Amino acid sequence: MKLSHFEALQPVCPVCRTERQREDSRLVIGTIERRSDTTIEEGLLLCASADCQREYPIIDGIPLIIPHLRSWLSTNIAQINARDDLGAITESLLTDCCGPGSAFDTTRQHVSSYAWDHYAEFDPLEPIREDPPGLVVRLLDQCLQLAGSFPKGPLLDVGCGAGRTSFALAERSSDLVLGIDLHYAMLRIAARVLSTGTVRYTRRRVGIVYDRREFPAAFPNSDQVDFWACDANSLPFRDKQFAAVIGLNVLDCANSPLSFLQSVARVTAAGGKVILACPYDWSAAATPIEHWLGGHSQRCESRGATEPVLRSLLTSGAHPCAIQGLHLIAEADNLPWHVRLHDRSTMQYSVHAIVAKVEDAE
Numbered sequence: 168m169k170l171s172h173f174e175a176l177q178p179v180c181p182v183c184r185t186e187r188q189r190e191d192s193r194l195v196i197g198t199i200e201r202r203s204d205t206t207i208e209e210g211l212l213l214c215a216s217a218d219c220q221r222e223y224p225i226i227d228g229i230p231l232i233i234p235h236l237r238s239w240l241s242t243n244i245a246q247i248n249a250r251d252d253l254g255a256i257t258e259s260l261l262t263d264c265c266g267p268g269s270a271f272d273t274t275r276q277h278v279s280s281y282a283w284d285h286y287a288e289f290d291p292l293e294p295i296r297e298d299p300p301g302l303v304v305r306l307l308d309q310c311l312q313l314a315g316s317f318p319k320g321p322l323l324d325v326g327c328g329a330g331r332t333s334f335a336l337a338e339r340s341s342d343l344v345l346g347i348d349l350h351y352a353m354l355r356i357a358a359r360v361l362s363t364g365t366v367r368y369t370r371r372r373v374g375i376v377y378d379r380r381e382f383p384a385a386f387p388n389s390d391q392v393d394f395w396a397c398d399a400n401s402l403p404f405r406d407k408q409f410a411a412v413i414g415l416n417v418l419d420c421a422n423s424p425l426s427f428l429q430s431v432a433r434v435t436a437a438g439g440k441v442i443l444a445c446p447y448d449w450s451a452a453a454t455p456i457e458h459w460l461g462g463h464s465q466r467c468e469s470r471g472a473t474e475p476v477l478r479s480l481l482t483s484g485a486h487p488c489a490i491q492g493l494h495l496i497a498e499a500d501n502l503p504w505h506v507r508l509h510d511r512s513t514m515q516y517s518v519h520a521i522v523a524k525v526e527d528a529e
């Protein structure tokens with residue numbers, strides 16, 4: 168965790184904020200176990216409120232500022248304890264034994280897909296193909312063009328995955344960028360790129376066969392970037408802290424897309440923008456069906472489409488749950504994005520992008 172980001176963003180306790188409606192419960196640095204001049208590699212953040220005093224660990228330079236830490240940690244402990252010092256042969260035997268569909272294999276598949284799109288363009292061993300990696304950066308540029316200018320101030324990259332768009336945002340702005348996600352294994356890829364300028368991941372070839380990849384990838388202005396584990400639905404920030412919030416391909420992964428929209432609107436500054444792009448590939452594994460925005464009932468007015476529901480949520484008075492103070496100002500459709508599964512399988516998506524603006528201050 169970079170001290171510059173911690174000091175500039177002054178995170179608050181997500182439990183005090185969401186469960187006790189207290190905005191003033193700042194987090195302070197408790198214990199430091201490992202640090203450099205500019206970062207804390209390992210330690211504890213504490214809620215300064217005497218009646219809370221919750222602890223949030225910093226592991227591998229990534230602070231875990233997550234409200235239901237116990238349940239998150241018990242589900243994700245394998246990702247935290249994952250080793251990256253084993254040889255490729257041993258790792259392959261572990262994959263064979265755990266088998267397809269195991270938590271180990273599922274995590275490797277996710278990391279393989281996103282690390283590939285984010286960084287494989289820098290991999291000297293990556294074969295040339297018709298649909299090369301890097302589409303998420305192209306999508307980001309299309310969204311930024313659609314958004315136009317926004318006020319000066321920090322930028323929040325929600326659901327940053329392996330982190331490439333956070334680096335790309337820092338290349339295109341002089342402001343602080345914070346990438347947040349709940350997937351620790353992906354954040355670890357991002358944090359390694361940040362601290363060492365090296366990408367290290369296993370790239371799925373086929374079935375449960377993966378190849379180890381390691382190559383340099385350094386980005387300009389990376390001192391402006393940091394990665395934290397946070398829940399987009401329970402952001403540990405005060406109101407109106409970010410000049411823009413960018414969320415690419417994340418809305419259909421949120422447990423509650425409506426709370427996601429309320430949450431990102433809350434932390435966006437007056438005159439700031441919320442920029443979202445999504446293929447609306449809803450899945451009950453990520454989002455309970457009742458929470459899908461459209462997409463689950465062809466008998467309702469929107470006939471199952473997400474776009475009109477989202478438009479009405481971002482238009483004052485058009486929906487009973489319209490997001491207060493956030494107005495749709497631009498849209499684009501059919502933007503290409505893809506998720507590579509293995510050598511012979513890539514899922515192609517057609518993405519819808521929206522830009523919404525937070526009302527200017529009076």
Ligand SMILES: C[S@@+](CC[C@H](N)C(=O)[O-])C[C@H]1O[C@@H](n2cnc3c(N)ncnc32)[C@H](O)[C@@H]1O
Pocket residue numbers: 281284303325326327328329347348349350353397398399400414415416417420421422
């Ligand atoms: C489909 S991936 C997209 C990653 C990246 N933005 C991209 O386009 O390549 C969605 C990401 O959102 C993250 N995510 C889902 N729900 C989240 C939440 N509530 N808070 C933070 N991140 C979340 C997932 O862990 C995952 O990394």
